[in-house]
Structures are given as structure tokens and as C-alpha cells.
Amino acid sequence: MRFLVMVKSNAETEGGIGPTTEDLTAMSRFNEQLSADGRIVFAEGLTPSREGVRVVFDGDAEPKVIDGPFAETKELIAGVWLLNGESLEDVVELMKRTPCTDPQGGVMEIRPISE
């Protein structure tokens, strides 16, 4: 089974400030292990929403393009993994071990891929 793990944004990720060198190293090691275990289908960070757009479709009308940034920081996505896993519980347990040194904390949403 495969699962999409979405890391939610915060003020820093939206500000384009990446992780500290320490955090990058810790994350790197975490990813290396995931990779070595054959877990990773892909892993990507997303640039801040100010670089993004939304496209809104309304019936048959010409789609509208709205520039970022978007206000609901905590609901936005900062990064994603697509992981191989046995079950939701399996992947949840795995991701609980993500190194997260941000004192403000963080949120991840994990959803099974509809196969």
C-alpha cells in the first residue's frame, strides 16, 4: 500500500526559511533510513505559497488564477512523502519518529492512496 504524508506549513516554511543545517542533517539521516528500508516512493519539499497559485473552476467558466500567498498557513502543505507501508498504523508509527526540533511543533496528515 502507499500513503501520502503531507507536512503542514508554518510561518518559517512560508517565509522561505529552510531548516537549520542541524535539522537538515537530522532529516537527511531519517530519509536515508527510510530510503534504505525501501519506503520512499518520493519525497519533496514545496516552495512557499507566495510562489504558488490557485486555479478556481466554476462550472464552464474560464478558470481563474489567484496568486499566492495564501492565508491559512497551518492548512497549507510544506512538503510531502509518498511512502510504501503495510497499513496506516505502520506509517503513523514510522512518521512519529520524524526528527522535529521546532519548539512550535508541527502537523502531518497521512492518507492512503486510492489504488
Add this chain to the structure above:
Amino acid sequence: MRFMVIVKANEDTDGKGPSAELLAEMGKFNEEMVKAGILLAAEGLAPSSEGARVVFDGKATPQVVDGPFTESKELVGGFWILQCRDRDECIEWIKRMPNPGGEHGEVEIRRVAEASDLENMTPEVAELEGRLRAQIAGEA
């Protein structure tokens, strides 16, 4: 460049799969992107009731919250990852997409970070740049 195109869902569409008609149209659209050589990934997500959130709140163990998350304004229904020359090209493709949400649909397009993005913006670098800017401003 790589772009993630996030298809939004809402209470009505959360995991309820597209109609046969929309499925067929989306299939054709995906096919066009394959023929153009730009499609790197395309997936739909199971309903949020089958998902979970892991909340890191500074406590020793992260908390796990089960779905559904339909109260969320930013529910994700599916995504694509596309290779495009620039953001304009990605937008142009997405404008041709069949309306993903029946009457009202929405997608978000975000550029995937590359190595240069990550290297350039560690907090240390950002702080250094901030200090430099302040210094220059002070000397002006």
C-alpha cells in the same frame, strides 16, 4: 522544474470518487500530459476518514488524531506532479483540466523545491543576509 498540483476536496467530494464522466475526462487529460512527456505522478487519495494526523506539539510523544477532517478548509483529494519549463506552462496545462469539483473545483500549484532552494535559505544564511542588508542600510 517540477510542480505539485494539489486537487482540493470538500465535504461533498471527500473520497467520494469522481463520476464516471469526470473519470473519463480526467483519464483523457492525464493521457494528454503523458503524451506531452510532463506527467511524473498522478494519484487520488482515499477519504480523509481513512487517514490520520500526527501532531508534534513539543511533548515527548506526538499525538495521533484520526480522520475524517472534513471541517478542514484545505482538504486534499488528489495530486499530480508535473515537469514544466516554468510556472506559466504549468498553469496553462492546468487551465485545460476538466473541472475537478463538479460545480466548483480548486487546485493549488506549488513549485517543488530544488537543492539550490534549500541551500540558499538556512536560517543561518537568512540571518546573515539580514545583517548584511541592515549594514548596507546603515551605511547608506
Add this chain to the structure above:
Amino acid sequence: MTVADTRSTVETVWRIESPRLIAGLARMARGDVGLAEELAQDALVAALEQWPESGVPRNPGAWLMTIAKRRAVDQFRRNERYTEKLEEVGRDQRLGDGVLPDFDAGLDDHIEDDVLRLLFVACHPVLNTQARVALTLRMLGGLTTDEIARAFLVRESTIAQRIVRAKKALAAAKVPFEVPEGDERVARLSSVLEVIYLVFNEGYSATRGDDWMRPALCEEAMRLGRVLAALIPGESEVHGLVALMELQSSRAKARTGPNGEPVLLLDQDRSRWDRLLIQHGLAALTLSEQIAEGAYGPYSAQAAIAACHARARTASETDWVRIAALYEGLGKLQPSPVIELNRGVAVAMAYGPEAGLAVVDAVAGEPALKDYHLLPSVRGDLLQKLGRLEEAEREFRRAAEMTENARERAFLLDRATAVGS
């Protein structure tokens, strides 16, 4: 929309639509790609003029094609020289009644075949490699002359001339607008793959200081490969080339160290390998293998080697036995001392330094390797592993002298010193 916004949209639409537009027009113009491009450019100009007022049409491709055909009919009426070329368009029109038929219908029917024909024509061997590359990027990549020039570090006028001459050469040789069959198809397909891989390598060799266009070439090459794979899905070497490019590309971020120094594959941080490209590359390779039923061509063989590395979770888990066997197969397809040298490295890793050295020494005297610093470098490494330290040191020093790259020289001298101590 502002005029500037519209211009930007026109340029973006052009990149997406121009290959199909030119391909369709080329068929109508009996293979005259020069004329096809002119007509397409006319349509582009019309879009730049009209869309700021009328807005961007919902189906921009069809709009452009309609305008291009209208221009073609105008030319046909005015200039008998075009009569021959545009007979097919003429037949479509009821000349003089001013009513143009519905161009959307049938737009897609032939268009895939036409794009394939266009690609084969752009890569025709009557053109030299540079011309083929320029024409392909222009007509199938939708790149501007300026973009192509920046990518290849030459002047825009140079590329413009290359393209003009290429079109003339195709016309002079009366190259037909068709996809060849039989034996000719094999050779011509090989020519197409060569062009695509050349573009890829140009991009892959780009360094960080280079213009943005150079690394973008890798993506464009992969895209063209995928386009071709979708057009002729039954060709194993096409999938093989796509696999090779994607797997090589997957390592791009791990290739350079913090100070810009090159990092050898075996030393690379594998967490920096692009897993999405690895997935794609492995899938393309599997497809290639299924079609060819295990018989590798040169691109799929190289892809299979790259796949061995991609699948190894750590360097120590690399399947060197398989790599050695694949190099042996590749060597039979494309005999080359460089391939033998690589095979020697793989054999050493799989079966021990003595076996590896035997393979390397068999080609050590080849003139092709005379100035190839990797030969003494590899020999030095194997000799060191065999405990023949004096010889190893000599080889590392010899290799250091032969390389032009300052960092590599330093690295090799360090190895020489380490062996000597």
C-alpha cells in the same frame, strides 16, 4: 489581461502547441518544414496581435491551426509556387466561398503521427548533428533561437543560421515527410535517440555557474524521450533511453559536494538521489526489458547498469556481478576500450582486484586510452588493493599528470602520497 500578460501567455501556449502545429502544417505542405514553420510563425504573430483584445481562446491550438491554414490558403491564392505544396490544403477549402470547414474535427486524428514524422525529419542523417539538435529543439521543443543558443554557449545568429541551412538541406535532399520502415527505420530511430541523448548530456555536463538553460536541457531531453515513448511504445530502446536519462538524472543533486567538488557515485549521499526519477526510470527499464524479452540494446544496457546502482540501498549492496555481466554485453554491442575499463572496475568489485586488473591490462595499450587519466587511476587503485604499492603510487602520479582538473589532480596526488607512506 495586460499586453505583457498576454504576450507571456502566447509564449507559453506556443511552447505547448507549436510542435503539433508545425507537424500538422508540414504534412499539409508535403513535408516542407520550412514553409510549415513560416505559417506557424504567422499564426504566432496573429495571436500576439489579436489576443490582447479578444482574450486567450479556450482552445488555443485549434485557433492557431485555423489561422495558419487561412494564411496558407492566402498564399495559395496569391502565389502559384505554393500551389504544389498546398494542394492538400486547397482540397480542404472550397476556394472562393470564404467558408472554412471545421478545423477541430480531425485535428487529433493524424497529429500524433505527424509529430512523429516531424521528429524523424528533424533528426534526418542528411543533417549534421548540430543541425539536428538545433532543429529538434526548435520544432519539437518549442525553444526560441536565443534559448537554444544560451544552452549551447554559442551566439544566437549561429543557431539561426544552423536552422536556416538545415531546412534548406532537407528541402534540397527532398526528404519525405514520413516515418521510415524496415531497416531504414532502425538506423533513423538510432539517429533520433542520438540527438535526444546528446541534448541530455549537454545539460548533464552543465555546472552551477552556467545559464539556467543548460540544466533545463536535461529535462527537455527526458521530456522528448517520453514523448517519443508515447508515440512508439513498442520500441524497447526508446524506453531504454528514457530509463537511462531518468536514472542518471536521479543522481544529479548528489553529484557535487558542499564546495562544488565532484562526488563519485559510490561516495554519494543516496538520500539526495531523486526517488521519483528512480521510480520512473526503473519502470521504463522494466518496460524496455519486457518488450525486448531480455535482449539489451546499448541504451537499455546502460540503463540496466544505472538501475543496479539505483536499486542498491547502500554502495556496499551494489550487485557488481550483474554490472560486470551487463558491461560484457554492452561491450559486445559497442566494443570500446572505455567500456572494457569500466568492466574491469566492475569485475574487480565482483571477483577481486586480480581479475579486474587482467581485464584492464588487456586494453591498457589501446591508443584510445593513451590520454585517458582514468586508466592509470583505475590501475593504481587495483594495484594498491593487490599490495603492489610502488606500482600503485607511480600510476596515481601518472594519472595526476594527465588530468586537467585541479581538484582531481590534488585528489590523485593525495592518493599517491597515502600509498607511499
